[in-house]
Amino acid sequence: MRISKNIDCKNCELKCDIYTASIEIDEDPVKLKPTYAYYSKNEYISKQGTNVSHAIFLINGSAKIFIEGLNNKNIILYLMTPNTYIGLLSFFETPYYLYSVKAMEDTTICMVEIEVLKSLYLKNHDFLLKLNKAFGKSVAQILNKIITLNQKHIRGRIADSLLYLSQIYGSDYFEMKLSRKELGELSGVSEENAVRLLTEFKNDNIIDVKGRKINIKDRHLLTQISNLG
Amino acid sequence: MRISKNIDCKNCELKCDIYTASIEIDEDPVKLKPTYAYYSKNEYISKQGTNVSHAIFLINGSAKIFIEGLNNKNIILYLMTPNTYIGLLSFFETPYYLYSVKAMEDTTICMVEIEVLKSLYLKNHDFLLKLNKAFGKSVAQILNKIITLNQKHIRGRIADSLLYLSQIYGSDYFEMKLSRKELGELSGVSEENAVRLLTEFKNDNIIDVKGRKINIKDRHLLTQISNLG
DNA sequence: CGCGAGCTTGACGTTGTTCAACTAGAGTGG
DNA sequence: CCACTCTAGTTGAACAACGTCAAGCTCGCG
Numbered sequence: 001m002r003i004s005k006n007i008d009c010k011n012c013e014l015k016c017d018i019y020t021a022s023i024e025i026d027e028d029p030v031k032l033k034p035t036y037a038y039y040s041k042n043e044y045i046s047k048q049g050t051n052v053s054h055a056i057f058l059i060n061g062s063a064k065i066f067i068e069g070l071n072n073k074n075i076i077l078y079l080m081t082p083n084t085y086i087g088l089l090s091f092f093e094t095p096y097y098l099y100s101v102k103a104m105e106d107t108t109i110c111m112v113e114i115e116v117l118k119s120l121y122l123k124n125h126d127f128l129l130k131l132n133k134a135f136g137k138s139v140a141q142i143l144n145k146i147i148t149l150n151q152k153h154i155r156g157r158i159a160d161s162l163l164y165l166s167q168i169y170g171s172d173y174f175e176m177k178l179s180r181k182e183l184g185e186l187s188g189v190s191e192e193n194a195v196r197l198l199t200e201f202k203n204d205n206i207i208d209v210k211g212r213k214i215n216i217k218d219r220h221l222l223t224q225i226s227n228l229g
Numbered sequence: 230m231r232i233s234k235n236i237d238c239k240n241c242e243l244k245c246d247i248y249t250a251s252i253e254i255d256e257d258p259v260k261l262k263p264t265y266a267y268y269s270k271n272e273y274i275s276k277q278g279t280n281v282s283h284a285i286f287l288i289n290g291s292a293k294i295f296i297e298g299l300n301n302k303n304i305i306l307y308l309m310t311p312n313t314y315i316g317l318l319s320f321f322e323t324p325y326y327l328y329s330v331k332a333m334e335d336t337t338i339c340m341v342e343i344e345v346l347k348s349l350y351l352k353n354h355d356f357l358l359k360l361n362k363a364f365g366k367s368v369a370q371i372l373n374k375i376i377t378l379n380q381k382h383i384r385g386r387i388a389d390s391l392l393y394l395s396q397i398y399g400s401d402y403f404e405m406k407l408s409r410k411e412l413g414e415l416s417g418v419s420e421e422n423a424v425r426l427l428t429e430f431k432n433d434n435i436i437d438v439k440g441r442k443i444n445i446k447d448r449h450l451l452t453q454i455s456n457l458g
Numbered sequence: 459c460g461c462g463a464g465c466t467t468g469a470c471g472t473t474g475t476t477c478a479a480c481t482a483g484a485g486t487g488g
Numbered sequence: 489c490c491a492c493t494c495t496a497g498t499t500g501a502a503c504a505a506c507g508t509c510a511a512g513c514t515c516g517c518g
Contacts, residue, residue: 069379070376070458075375094365098369139327143306143328146296146304146371146374146375229299
């Protein structure tokens with residue numbers, strides 16, 4: 001991990017909500033003291049159980065948010081792509097992280113101290129609303145995951161994940177940055193069964209698989225499998 | 230369901246955060262236009278998918294918060310007892326309820342319009358912090374449930390629920406307001422297996438069961454079962 | 459060329475749901 | 489006051505779904 005302090009927001013291609021809010025209330029973004037941090041693949045960005053001190057915004061690369069469960073088994077809650085908050089679920093006054101975040105490739109993030117952020121959202125209502133909206137979205141995803149894990153068969157769970165990935169990558173054809181094991185963790189399924197279902201879907205002509213490149217050929221059917229469970 | 234409008238907070242034995250906040254900023258609580266609603270057992274207090282228009286506070290009685298899943302199978306996220314918010318997870322700008330709430334006995338709630346609440350927390354920082362803290366607690370419970378559902382055996386899941394119930398009712402001896410089916414829904418287990426495990430725990434001298442009255446005799450062992458999964 | 463990580467496949471055993479039958483107790487009407 | 493019915497709870501047995509173990513494969517890289 002490498003750090004560079006006091007980033008100048010003017011040079012940041014990503015005009016994030018924090019920056020916008022700060023401009024709107026006529027405050028110099030320098031006051032935010034934004035800090036970039038660069039992580040390599042598989043490095044921890046934040047670790048379950050440690051203190052939450054900063055709001056974290058993903059600039060480029062990608063990361064997985066996961067809970068570290070029993071017997072070293074993880075569940076990936078969802079993935080982070082540029083222009084989203086890390087730690088959204090925790091930054092409102094939860095003293096420590098309820099989950100871990102790891103970079104899935106070389107990844108740059110921007111940190112702003114919680115205290116700075118707080119003073120900002122208390123001055124700017126719109127910003128608070130934006131935060132809350134993003135927050136609500138995360139919670140919705142998680143509730144959905146509860147149903148999936150408890151009530152869908154592994155077929156439906158993997159179908160869910162594939163649809164989710166295609167949405168993340170914005171296309172029916174994508175190269176996922178997940179190993180088979182991670183695809184399993186995202187779906188709450190063992191690695192072996194993740195593999196089995198990929199080949200099954202391939203044989204059924206629903207998808208094409210080449211390594212980590214996936215092509216969804218029959219989105220309709222895949223959606224049906226996901227819905228039926 | 231019966232309603233009485235324009236409650237006078239002075240007569241309410243429960244001095245909730247909303248009331249406190251309103252006093253702190255020197256605003257007459259009458260402006261909150263608090264409304265009581267009385268529900269009988271098993272009535273819906275809010276229904277998954279409908280609009281969120283009010284913040285809801287439980288005055289007395291109890292309620293279950295659950296997701297309505299596939300094939301009419303529900304998962305109870307957690308229970309509500311007096312002096313807690315209903316709909317906490319939704320009231321920040323989520324357009325509709327992500328879950329349902331049903332009264333588990335005759336229950337009184339107090340409603341305040343979302344818009345009123347919003348104007349309040351924008352004026353009073355402490356109140357916002359309190360809301361967020363409660364919010365974080367709910368999310369923590371839910372993340373915990375994900376691990377439980379996916380990684381623990383039914384033995385551990387039921388143990389979890391029993392410990393949770395004893396915490397809710399504040400004693401090792403309690404009468405739960407849940408049917409066996411609901412205990413199953415709280416634990417992500419079928420009704421039959423919920424029954425089986427109660428008798429198993431009883432035979433192992435870990436608990437006493439008489440109808441819906443539970444007595445935890447060996448909390449230590451029960452905790453161990455919960456931790457080991 | 460050989461090694462290792464990631465991937466794949468088969469066989470097997472455990473876990474937990476489901477179906478079905480039965481019991482106990484509460485409420486109802488003759 | 490006794491059948492009856494209805495609901496909640498209980499128990500057993502069969503079956504399907506998944507995870508686990510073990511072995512083999514592939515491909516990139518030293």
